[in-house]
Amino acid sequence: MNDDAAIRPYQNYVYAYPHKTAYGPLEEAPPLREVWAGERRDALSLYLHVPFCEVRCGFCNLFTRIGAPDELTSRYLDALERQAIAVREALGDEEPPRFAAAAFGGGTPTFLSPGELERLCDIAEKRAGADLTAVPLSVEASPATATADRLAVLAERGATRLSLGVQSFVAAEARSAVRPQHRADVEAALGRIRDARIPVLNIDLIYGIDGQTEESWRYSLEAALAWRPEELYLYPLYVRPRTGLSRRERTSERAWDEQRLRLYRYGRDLLRAEGYEQVSMRMFRRPGAPAQGADDHACQSDGMVGLGCGARSYTSRLHYSFDYAVDMGEIRTIIDQYVGTDDFGRAHHGFRVDPGGDEPRRRHLLQSLLQAAGLDLGEYRARFGAAPGEDFPAELRDFARRGWLDDAAAGEGLLRLSPEGLAHSDALGPALFSAAVRSSMSAYEPR
Numbered sequence: 001m002n003d004d005a006a007i008r009p010y011q012n013y014v015y016a017y018p019h020k021t022a023y024g025p026l027e028e029a030p031p032l033r034e035v036w037a038g039e040r041r042d043a044l045s046l047y048l049h050v051p052f053c054e055v056r057c058g059f060c061n062l063f064t065r066i067g068a069p070d071e072l073t074s075r076y077l078d079a080l081e082r083q084a085i086a087v088r089e090a091l092g093d094e095e096p097p098r099f100a101a102a103a104f105g106g107g108t109p110t111f112l113s114p115g116e117l118e119r120l121c122d123i124a125e126k127r128a129g130a131d132l133t134a135v136p137l138s139v140e141a142s143p144a145t146a147t148a149d150r151l152a153v154l155a156e157r158g159a160t161r162l163s164l165g166v167q168s169f170v171a172a173e174a175r176s177a178v179r180p181q182h183r184a185d186v187e188a189a190l191g192r193i194r195d196a197r198i199p200v201l202n203i204d205l206i207y208g209i210d211g212q213t214e215e216s217w218r219y220s221l222e223a224a225l226a227w228r229p230e231e232l233y234l235y236p237l238y239v240r241p242r243t244g245l246s247r248r249e250r251t252s253e254r255a256w257d258e259q260r261l262r263l264y265r266y267g268r269d270l271l272r273a274e275g276y277e278q279v280s281m282r283m284f285r286r287p288g289a290p291a292q293g294a295d296d297h298a299c300q301s302d303g304m305v306g307l308g309c310g311a312r313s314y315t316s317r318l319h320y321s322f323d324y325a326v327d328m329g330e331i332r333t334i335i336d337q338y339v340g341t342d343d344f345g346r347a348h349h350g351f352r353v354d355p356g357g358d359e360p361r362r363r364h365l366l367q368s369l370l371q372a373a374g375l376d377l378g379e380y381r382a383r384f385g386a387a388p389g390e391d392f393p394a395e396l397r398d399f400a401r402r403g404w405l406d407d408a409a410a411g412e413g414l415l416r417l418s419p420e421g422l423a424h425s426d427a428l429g430p431a432l433f434s435a436a437v438r439s440s441m442s443a444y445e446p447r
Helices: 072-091 114-127 148-156 171-176 183-196 214-225 253-273 328-339 359-369 377-384 393-401 407-412 419-423 425-431 435-443
Strands: 044-050 099-106 137-141 161-167 200-207 231-236 283-285 304-307 312-314 318-321 349-352
Touching (some): 044 114, 072 114, 072 304, 072 328, 099 114, 114 148, 148 183, 161 183, 161 231, 183 200, 200 214, 200 253, 231 253, 253 419, 359 377
Parallel strands (some): 044 099, 044 304, 099 137, 137 161, 161 200
Antiparallel strands (some): 231 283, 304 312, 312 318, 318 349
């Protein structure tokens, strides 16, 4: 890591590695049956992506479009079902897949009607083969779409976690983030979620919005805490190319970094004082909250089946997906191509991984280290035959020099970040990207 990169604490949110912008066209487009041959199928994760929203927030660079004209949601679900059937066939019958966790994301899955949500669950269960009532099922929602009838479907079909994107309870901040909403509507949605008795409520909040102060940030935090959510995610605001906020000018990037760090520390300290456990830089969990499978950043094993545009699938040798874009016109084109696809039996876009090479070690180190609990040194050695310091000496020396590592952790058999290291997770994570991943990412042009 060079010094210039180190002073920018907000570089990339690393929730998966390699980063999606490292993916590219696969020349041979391998059949999925070959991609999944020899892979473990005993604890897969299932993700279904719904790329529709009622509005697009100013900070959003997710793969989603506004609205769904001409029965597009129905045609999208038709394609999703065809894809699920193709993937299930590729996984084979000799060793039937077992899913350990499931999630519906987007976009906004609750953009779908109650009947369409029923069908989405049927695709996950009857086509992909997941038992949604037997595994943790997380679903993302917005206040406007968290209606009683939709929530009733999700609760009945086994949803164990509902994540609500609130971002701010302050009207002026919501407008500044190009997220039109009223606090009364947000509170009503939260009440409906509690009435639905879904076990885990997560509330997403954002810090670093123009005009946000410690006082207004505390207002949003206390408004969220009034609902005693089982989980809270605190996200730093990012402004990415081709998003609504990217057209605004900022007077000082350094001042913005300082604002975000100050608000992060304020929110972290407030939540910890309220008894919440810090799981990662972003994730805070109320004591006694039910576990929901792998925590943020914590997926150590390849084995993810992603269905739909915007969804990624992971095996030990290949991470693959569909094409990705941020521009609304490009997204519409990719979705139109998806709904017109009949043959989902091959992977066309992805990143190849050598199971015996460097990338699995980087992925394990990165995703473990970004957890507050840290990396188990014995587990790492058992898996890779070496210590992290032997594999990544320069990076770990640099982290230690910056005070980002907890010196006491080694005595517990761990490699763990210090509080300041956690605060700089979005600089530390990218510092562990390989040269090959960096090269692929640099070749990516936002569309």
